[in-house]
Amino acid sequence: MPRHDPAHREPTPEPVAYGLLALCRAGFENEVAGELQALAGRIGLDGFLRTRAGQAFVTFECPHVIPWPELAEACDWRSLVFARQLLxxxxxxxxxxxxxxxxxIVEAARTAGMRFGSVALETPDTDEAKQRSGFCRRFAGPLEEALAKAALLRPRERGAPELHVLFTDADTAWLSACRPGTAALWPMGVPRLRMPREAASRxxxxxxxxxxxxxxxxxxxATLRPGLRAVDLGAAPGGWSxxxxxxxxxxTAVDNGPMAPSVMATGLVEHVRGDGFTWRPRHAVDWMVCDMVEQPARIAALxxxxxxxxxxxxxIFNLKLPMKKRLEALVQCKEIIHKRLARGGGYELRMKHLYHDREEITGYLTLTTPKKA
Ligand SMILES: C[S@@+](CC[C@H](N)C(=O)[O-])C[C@H]1O[C@@H](n2cnc3c(N)ncnc32)[C@H](O)[C@@H]1O
Incomplete structure (x- = not known):
């Protein structure tokens, strides 16, 4: 093989990056921009945000190159609430x-200075961009082949970074690389979940x-297994139960509304007609889930x-957010939870704007074992 053949040139030794890129639900760009700005501040990253309402993605662009490991270290899609993907x-x-x-795309991929273990093709989640999903499916194979031919794709190399190619329009692609396990679980953060027929509601x-x-x-x-006990506040018609x-x-499904027969037919659900804010179990349970439509601060306190x-x-609970003050409501709910639990043995709070969430976010709160002195 001739050494000057560009297809076989070795990648440059120092991987670099130019900023951060996040995907979100269209209409949530401001919230993601706010979170990206805060993340950049925490890791000491200079640069500027670029976004447009409704485009379903936000970029943070740095004026200088940044060593890729520095950014990759700080980039985990779980670290932002409103982002479906962060790279x-x-x-x-x-x-x-x-x-x-x-x-x-292969030539641009070469400039990253690394070899990739996999490649994912993505688009923002807008009606316009969805029209390119067929193209992405068709193009995945040929792109993988071209990357492999250029010695940039090594699917069997353990721990190799993932390459993400985001088509923001028909002739523009953004290339990102992340450490395995730090990107969203599904391409574009859009889950592939089957709707179970018996589950009563979407x-x-x-x-x-x-x-x-x-x-x-x-x-x-450890926590979702037969024999454990759960309470579902605001349960009807029973999708969560x-x-x-x-x-x-x-x-125990608490709701004044009716539960679907298919849910009761599991034989594992007891329906209690009552108020989710005042009803209490006689004995402690493993789980409480809550999907009542109420002020977010009231749910956080509960x-x-x-x-x-x-x-x-x-x-696990759902917080319905006010449209104009979503970030403020999120901060307020975190404070309410922190105030109530700070003096206890320790807790873990994770929040995410899920694909299936609209004007709401979903939280997970759990007690952690107190650290021994
Ligand atoms: C969004 S729905 C829940 C859907 C349910 N998670 C499912 O998967 O089918 C909200 C439910 O909360 C109930 N709800 C609202 N306020 C409540 C309260 N104070 N006590 C009990 N249930 C309440 C409503 O009756 C309604 O059925």
Whole structure:
């Protein structure tokens, strides 16, 4: 093989990046921009934000190159509430030709100075961009082939970074690289979950997504198993109760509204007609989940009190956010929870704007074992 063949040139030794790129639900760009700005501040990153309302992505662009490991270290999609995906980007390719998009993308990928273990093709989640999802499916194979031919793709190399190619329009691609395990679980952060027929409401997918997104595999195995007990506040018609019963948990479903017969048919759900704000279990339970439509501050206080008083160990809850003050409401809810639990043994709070969330976010709160002195 001739050494000057550009397809076989060795990647440069120092991987670099130019900033951060985040995907979100269209209409939530301001919230993601606020979070990106705060993240950049925490890691001492200079640069500027670029976004447009409704485009479903936000970029943070640095005036100078940054060593990629520095950004990759700080980039985990779980660290931002409103982002569905968070990546360190290293190249933007404009004016992609219709006939051969692979060549310029491969050339740009080479400038990252690294070899990749996998490649994912993504688009922002807008109606306009969705029209390119067919193209992404068709283009994935040819792009993988071209990257492999250029010795940039090594699928069997353990720990190799993932390459993400985001098509923001028909002829523009942003290239990002991240450490394995730090990108969203599904391309574009859009879960592939089957709607179970017996589950009563589409809301069931929200809790299913929360289990995958907010809990690790080990946490799911330890806390979602047959024999454990759960309370579902605001349960009707029963989509969330069904998710718990499906995993073998016994559920007390609290709601004045009717539960779906298919959910009651699991034999694991007891329906109690009552007020979710005042109803209390006789004995402590493992889980409390809450999907009542109420002021977010009221829900935050309720879940913190359940955990703080030992009524439950883990909770997943939905916070319906006011449209114009979403970040402020999030901060206020965090403060309410912190005030109630700070003097206890320690807690862990994770929040995410899930794909199945609209004007709301979903939280997971759990007690952690107190550290021994
Ligand atoms: C969004 S729905 C819940 C959907 C449910 N998670 C599912 O998957 O089918 C909200 C529910 O909260 C209930 N709710 C609202 N306020 C309540 C309260 N104070 N006590 C009990 N239930 C309440 C409503 O009756 C309604 O059924």
């Amino acid at each position: 360190p980007w290293f190249a933007r390719v404009d004016a992609l030709p219709d006939r051969d998009r692979a060549t310029p 809301s069931t997918l929200k809790l299913a997504e929360a289990f995958f997104t907010l809990l690790s595999e080990e946490e799911r195995a 069904w998710q718990l019963a499906y995993r073998g948990l016994r559920v 879940v913190a009190d359940w955990v703080g008083s030992g009524r439950c160990r883990h909770t």
